[in-house]
Amino acid sequence: MTSTGLAAARESNRQLAEIIPSVSDDQWELPSACAGWRVIDVLAHLGALAYETVCPPEPDPTWPKVRERYHDLRVNERRGWSHAEVITEWQDYAPKQLAVQEAGQEPAVASEPVVVPGLGTYPRHLMA
Template sequence: MTQAGVASARTSSEQLADIVPLVDDEQWESPSACKGWRVIDVIAHLAALAHEAVEPPTPDPSWPQVRERYHDMRVDERRGWNHREVIDEWRRYTPRQLELLEAGQKTPQADDPVPVAGLGTYPRHLLANTMAFNVLCHLRYDLLAPQGPLPFTVPAPTDELVAPAVEFMLAGVPQMQGHDLDAAVTEPLVLDLTGPGATTVTILPAEGGHAGLTVTPGALGSTQVHSSAADFICWGTTRTPWREHCEITGDAAVAEPFLDRLDII
């Protein structure tokens, strides 16, 4: 199970809770590093995710099918709220979201497949890692300097924080972009991620038909992409260019099409 995902999500949420009282009204209105969203909009996004986890809405066929546009819609619904209303929603629903994710670690429901619209299907226990990823990524790369506008600091990232977020990202690689990303991998490609959250995996090409990419542990190819795991969270979501963080050994022509197209949501 991914009990570590719950712990990571809880720690990042606590770190965000420590930052929130330090932010003034002008800073809440500042553009975040997440394109099109103010700082307060990032909190609105996390609040919306928590609210939906606790009180799932009835699906509406008119909702955007592209996950990023769906998130924009939810943020737009809250743009008329004042700062306190947005923060209160986040504070009210986040603890309950964590309780649900904790419950999702228990058998037999832990392995139940759960479809996440626009992102793929994941075992229930891995949903904790989605929160770990979301809160860590938005806090450290969209809100806080140097990428974000807020001049506050949090403790350095640890293995316990980063590893669950990276685990979710790697689980999403074969699902989130479909055949567009499949076409970018023609030979085994190794991702060698170092530092906190370190892991090494190989991305194997799709074998045809409806099969997609496969992510498997270990280094099974001669072309390798080397980066820190913490930086992978940044460049793997296209917040910064991969060329600023990655070293390729082997055949760059094998790695570059994948790196150019990868965009984890």
């Protein structure tokens, strides 16, 4: 099981929650290290991942097959959102995402295969 991964995810979320209030609107708009993404887009990406962990979408054959392009698609869907909306999505869904990941550590489901489009199939416990 990946209890270490789950602990790291919890710590990462804790640190991010601590940092978010200190980021100004101007800072959210700065370019990030991800080409074409602003700092707020990185948080939008994390919020989208958290949302999809909790509310998995039905697969759509029109989605990009390359995972990075899929992430671009989800971030682009949020580009019109205010900073507050992006932050709220992450704040609302990150704890729920952790709960789903924690539940995935249970022996009864830990070995179930999970298909991650564009990346492969993995045992559920590795999703943390």
